[in-house]
Structure formats: C-alpha cells, structure tokens
Amino acid sequence: MNPLRLHPHRAAGPLPAAAALLALWAAPPPAAAHEPVFSPGPHTIFGHGLEVGTEFNYLKAGPDRVRGAALHLGYGLTPDLEVGAELPFLDNSYGPGGPNQSGLGDVEAYTHWRFWRDDQLGYQDAAGALLDVKFDTAGGARPPSLGTGATSELMGFDVSHEGLKWYRWASAYYEHNGTNGAGFHYGDKVYFNLVGGWRPTPPSFLKPDTVWMLELDSVYARHDTLNGADVADTGGTEIFVAPDIMWTLRNFAIRAGVQLPLYSRLNRDESPVDYHVRIEFEWDFATL
Numbered sequence: 446m447n448p449l450r451l452h453p454h455r456a457a458g459p460l461p462a463a464a465a466l467l468a469l470w471a472a473p474p475p476a477a478a479h480e481p482v483f484s485p486g487p488h489t490i491f492g493h494g495l496e497v498g499t500e501f502n503y504l505k506a507g508p509d510r511v512r513g514a515a516l517h518l519g520y521g522l523t524p525d526l527e528v529g530a531e532l533p534f535l536d537n538s539y540g541p542g543g544p545n546q547s548g549l550g551d552v553e554a555y556t557h558w559r560f561w562r563d564d565q566l567g568y569q570d571a572a573g574a575l576l577d578v579k580f581d582t583a584g585g586a587r588p589p590s591l592g593t594g595a596t597s598e599l600m601g602f603d604v605s606h607e608g609l610k611w612y613r614w615a616s617a618y619y620e621h622n623g624t625n626g627a628g629f630h631y632g633d634k635v636y637f638n639l640v641g642g643w644r645p646t647p648p649s650f651l652k653p654d655t656v657w658m659l660e661l662d663s664v665y666a667r668h669d670t671l672n673g674a675d676v677a678d679t680g681g682t683e684i685f686v687a688p689d690i691m692w693t694l695r696n697f698a699i700r701a702g703v704q705l706p707l708y709s710r711l712n713r714d715e716s717p718v719d720y721h722v723r724i725e726f727e728w729d730f731a732t733l
Contacts, residue, residue: 479612479656482689482702482723484638486614487573487603489559490521490729496529498727507716508540513550517727525559535583535591551592552582568608575618576600581625594625601636612642612656624670632667632680653694660687662704668712681711683718700725 480486490496496519504511512535519529533550555577563570577599583592601618620634642658662685669679689702701724709717 479607479642479658479691479693480700481614481638481640481642481658481660481687482691482700482725483660483662483685483687483704483721484614484616484636484640485557485575485603485618486605486616486640487557487559487571488605489525489527489557489573490519491731492521492524493731493733494521495730495732496520496527496727497730498725500723500725502721502723504721505719507719508543509716510538512536515550520732525562527557528555529557530554537591546591548583548591550583551579551597553577553579568606570604570606572602572604574600574602581623593622593631594627594629595623595631597622597631609647610644612640612644612658614638614640614642628672630670632669634667635665637663650695653692656691658689658691658702660685660689660702660704661707662687678713681713682708683711684708685718685721696729698725698727700727 480488496517498517498519500513500515500517502511502513502515504513513533515531515533517529517531519527521527531553533552534548535550536545536547538545555575557573557575559571559573561570561572579593579597579599581592581594581596597620599618599620601616603614603616605615606613616636616638618636620636622631622633624630639661640658642656644654644656646655648654663683665682666680668675670676684707685704686707687702687704689700691698691700693699702722704718704721704723706718706720711717
C-alpha cells in the first residue's frame with residue numbers, strides 16, 4: 446500500500462494495494478493469508494480464482510477533503526500470478542470556496558507475482574513483486590485535478606511471515622510519474638512499509654477470524670518539475686501509523702483502518718494529512 450496515491454494535492458486515485466488484496470482460499474489452513482490495509486503484501490489469489498472488491502476512502506488534509514470509492518477485480522492466472530484492474534471514483538474539495546472535482550479517476554492495471562513461498566506447520570513465508578500502471582483516464586494538468594494527466598508506473602517488492610498468532614509484513618516501492626501535455630511532472634515517490642499483526646484466537650475456516658494490525662508507512666516525494674525545472678514548495682517526507690482490523694468468514698473479508706501522521710516535513714505550503722480512513726469489502730470465487 447502506498448498511502449499517498451490518494452493525497453488531495455496529488456489526486457492520483459486510490460492506491461494499488463488492491464494488487465495484494467486478500468484471497469481467503471489461496472493459503473492452506475491454518476495459516477490463512479491476510480494483508481494490511483494501507484500497504485501491500487505478497488499474497489495472490491488462487492489459480493483461476495476471481496477477486497471482487499469495493500473500497501471506500503476519506504482523507505482530510507487541513508481544509509482539503511478527498512472522498513473516494515473504487516471497484517477492484519483480480520484474477521489468478523496461476524496460484525502465484527495475479528492480474529487485475531481498479532476503477533476509482535473521486536470527489537475532491539479544496540477548502541472553503543475552493544475548486545471541487547468529482548468523477549472517474551485514473552484507471553489502474555496490475556500484475557502481482559509471488560515468486561517465493563514456504564509453507565511450514567503453523568506458518569507461511571512469502572515474497573512477491575508488483576507492477577502497477579495508472580493510465581491517464583481522468584485527464585488533468587497542474588493540480589487540482591482528478592488525475593495527473595500522464596501515465597505512471599509503480600513497482601516494488603513485498604515479504605511476509607504469517608503464523609497462527611503473529612504476522613509480519615514489509616514492502617518497498619518506487620512510483621515513476623510521467624510528464625503531462627502541459628510539461629508538468631509530479632515528483633516520483635518512494636514508499637517503505639512495516640506491519641505487525643496479532644490474531645487473538647486460533648483460526649477456523651468455518652468461523653469468523655479477526656486479525657489486528659499496526660502499520661508504519663512512509664513516503665518520500667521528489668520535487669515536481671515544470672518543463673524540466675524543479676517547482677518550488679513541492680515534495681517532502683511523511684510518515685504514518687495505522688491501526689487496522691481484518692475480519693474474515695470463508696470467502697468474504699472486511700478490512701478497515703485509519704492512517705494517522707507521525708512525522709511530516711513537506712517542501713510546500715500545504716497542509717499535511719490529518720487522517721485517512723479506509724474500508725474494504727472483498728469476495729473471492731472459483732471460476733473453474
């Protein structure tokens with residue numbers, strides 16, 4: 446998960462963490478796979494499995510608001526290779542009397558490859574790689590807008606340890622943004638995420654299962670550029686903490702969390718993020 450792809454001053458659409466959404470049937474019990482809310486993990490849906498999800502976001506940064514919803518579809522080409530797409534809808538407001546935009550955001554397509562998996566009694570270790578492409582479907586030039594006006598790519602790696610009681614995740618990603626028709630380039634970003642999880646009661650596939658998680662998410666953004674020259678008061682570093690909960694029952698899952706700022710050093714005269722709330726619903730189905 447890449448927390449600031451929904452930043453109100455970037456307006457880049459819900460993050461591609463959908464690339465690593467939970468597939469309840471993929472991992473053998475008892476170490477059923479789970480994923481954090483704001484950062485990705487290496488899990489993929491089972492072979493020929495269909496993943497259908499909805500996501501709702503609300504982000505506040507000073508007087509600015511971003512409200513978002515997204516439809517996510519994923520398909521397991523193999524047990525370790527997933528492809529999918531995300532269709533976001535945004536409703537952005539920029540302070541009292543400021544501009545408001547609502548409509549379709551930039552559509553994303555992704556592929557997620559779990560290249561290593563080790564199943565042992567009571568736990569599973571895994572590592573994966575993600576490539577996510579965000580297309581210029583919303584249009585846009587300089588902010589504010591619902592899109593960046595250019596195609597961007599996000600790529601990186603994630604690892605996990607999932608046990609009967611304790612969980613650990615880590616991920617690192619790089620986001621490369623293109624230059625739009627106005628010569629404006631949103632600064633590239635680097636994301637680092639660390640997550641711990643705890644299951645209070647032993648899991649059972651036939652009963653509801655709850656996992657509590659705590660994320661540490663960070664993003665570093667380079668300066669924006671206009672016609673090749675750096676734009677002053679852009680870029681910076683932000684670090685967040687996010688308590689999450691995941692509740693699953695067979696092939697249905699609900700995930701929710703709130704992302705809160707720990708540290709902010711921005712090179713721009715903008716309000717840092719106050720909080721970011723996310724709720725996700727997901728269903729997994731066998732197609733063959």
